[in-house]
Amino acid sequence: MFCYLPSLVGLREIIMNGKRWTVGLIIILSLAVAACGGILSVNTASGEEVEVSNVKILTVGSNPAKYFADVSGLLPDGCSRIGENVQEVNNSTIEVTLYSTRSDDDCTFQNPTPFKEKVSLDVRGVPAGTYYVEVNGVVARGSLTKE
Numbered sequence: 383m384f385c386y387l388p389s390l391v392g393l394r395e396i397i398m399n400g401k402r403w404t405v406g407l408i409i410i411l412s413l414a415v416a417a418c419g420g421i422l423s424v425n426t427a428s429g430e431e432v433e434v435s436n437v438k439i440l441t442v443g444s445n446p447a448k449y450f451a452d453v454s455g456l457l458p459d460g461c462s463r464i465g466e467n468v469q470e471v472n473n474s475t476i477e478v479t480l481y482s483t484r485s486d487d488d489c490t491f492q493n494p495t496p497f498k499e500k501v502s503l504d505v506r507g508v509p510a511g512t513y514y515v516e517v518n519g520v521v522a523r524g525s526l527t528k529e
Contacts, residue, residue, distance in 0.1 A: 437517045439524030449503040460491030478517040
């Protein structure tokens with residue numbers, strides 16, 4: 383895809399003027415983003431939360447143990463795959479939001495597709511105890527031990 387960035391000749395004076403440097407930089411960056419759109423990222427996440435049907439907490443190894451959420455559910459279509467996840471600890475709940483991403487905008491397989499994914503839980507700094515892990519609204523209960 384071709385990215386056209388309009389001529390910025392008129393903005394040169396704004397940038398060279400010491401007090402207006404910041405304004406000029408903001409204008410240039412805004413024009414670049416507007417002109418290039420989504421080209422600046424290789425894989426654009428669809429931003430859709432995936433539909434989760436089941437969550438299990440897995441503990442692997444010891445000293446230190448690693449914790450995972452074994453998640454299953456449905457992706458929106460056959461061209462989607464698991465994308466990024468966002469994690470936050472609130473009291474005794476580790477909240478995980480799992481998103482899908484698409485590699486092809488011209489997807490011909492529009493049916494929901496099952497998935498199974500192990501999501502590494504970031505438990506650094508989290509004290510030992512009983513926790514709930516909530517992934518897109520589905521909850522599992524488990525214990526976190528520190529060695």
